[in-house]
Amino acid sequence: MGGDLLTVEALAAGYGPVPVLHDVDLRVPTGTIAAVIGANGAGKTTLLRTLSGMLRPTAGRILLDGRDLRGTPVEQLVRRGMAHVPEGRGVIGELTVEENLRLGALWRRDRTAAGHALDEVYQLFEPLARRRRHLGHQLSGGERQMLALGRALVGRPRLLLLDEPSLGLAPRVVAQTMALLRRLRDDTGLTVLLVEQNVRSALAVADQGIVMSLGRVALAAPAARLRDDADLRHAYLGF
Numbered sequence: 001m002g003g004d005l006l007t008v009e010a011l012a013a014g015y016g017p018v019p020v021l022h023d024v025d026l027r028v029p030t031g032t033i034a035a036v037i038g039a040n041g042a043g044k045t046t047l048l049r050t051l052s053g054m055l056r057p058t059a060g061r062i063l064l065d066g067r068d069l070r071g072t073p074v075e076q077l078v079r080r081g082m083a084h085v086p087e088g089r090g091v092i093g094e095l096t097v098e099e100n101l102r103l104g105a106l107w108r109r110d111r112t113a114a115g116h117a118l119d120e121v122y123q124l125f126e127p128l129a130r131r132r133r134h135l136g137h138q139l140s141g142g143e144r145q146m147l148a149l150g151r152a153l154v155g156r157p158r159l160l161l162l163d164e165p166s167l168g169l170a171p172r173v174v175a176q177t178m179a180l181l182r183r184l185r186d187d188t189g190l191t192v193l194l195v196e197q198n199v200r201s202a203l204a205v206a207d208q209g210i211v212m213s214l215g216r217v218a219l220a221a222p223a224a225r226l227r228d229d230a231d232l233r234h235a236y237l238g239f
């Protein structure tokens with residue numbers, strides 16, 4: 001514990017010649033949840049893609065545990081503890097629940113530990129345990145969300161990058177997902193960067209709120225301040 005697991009300094013990135021992120025600075029302390037919020041097109045998804053190595057920064061630095069990630073291959077990022085659950089979730093419909101989960105542990109050399117991690121995920125997500133032989137496309141939206149999250153967790157990440165986990169889910173399932181994140185933070189010291197449209201749910205679970213606007217960080221503040229200060233909320237979040 002202690003210190004920042006993730007540090008981002010003056011980060012810039014975009015798609016080909018189109019710049020999207022400008023001069024992004026942020027810090028996420030170990031064992032905390034940071035909610036990244038902001039309007040459509042603010043650059044939240046692009047930020048996660050850049051952090052997980054899918055997009056190459058055009059400027060700036062990303063540090064994990066104080067170590068610069070520049071030039072680190074994506075599979076090495078996973079070994080160093082980073083897991084990205086993208087928007088749309090990427091569950092493979094033609095594979096079973098169990099096969100999807102095993103994909104998340106493929107890179108682990110220690111097969112026994114990988115098996116334990118799989119058991120843990122089944123304990124965490126009871127419906128997946130009951131449907132382990134079902135195909136991905138047979139699952140409900142909530143179950144697919146669990147599977148995507150479960151697949152990231154079998155790799156025992158230290159930093160979880162989560163893009164819109166509540167998209168298309170019933171409020172009850174959203175609440176369960178947020179409660180799970182809180183539990184993983186408290187029990188295992190997991191650090192989470194959570195991109196959410198559902199600002200209230202995100203701020204309810206987060207320690208820090210990072211408001212993005214037009215590819216920049218407009219405000220980074222304790223989530224409690226964003227929750228409780230009506231003026232701040234009005235100025236930055238419009239409600």
Ligand SMILES: Nc1ncnc2c1ncn2[C@@H]1O[C@H](COP(=O)(O)OP(=O)(O)OP(=O)(O)O)[C@@H](O)[C@H]1O
Nearest residue numbers: 015018020038039040041042043044045046047197
């Ligand atoms: N694959 C892409 N190619 C080119 N431009 C893109 C691509 N993906 C996103 N963009 C552009 O980058 C900008 C930021 O998009 P991004 O998806 O990161 O925003 P966001 O804050 O996640 O919004 P949303 O909540 O709508 O997903 C937008 O102007 C978008 O049009």
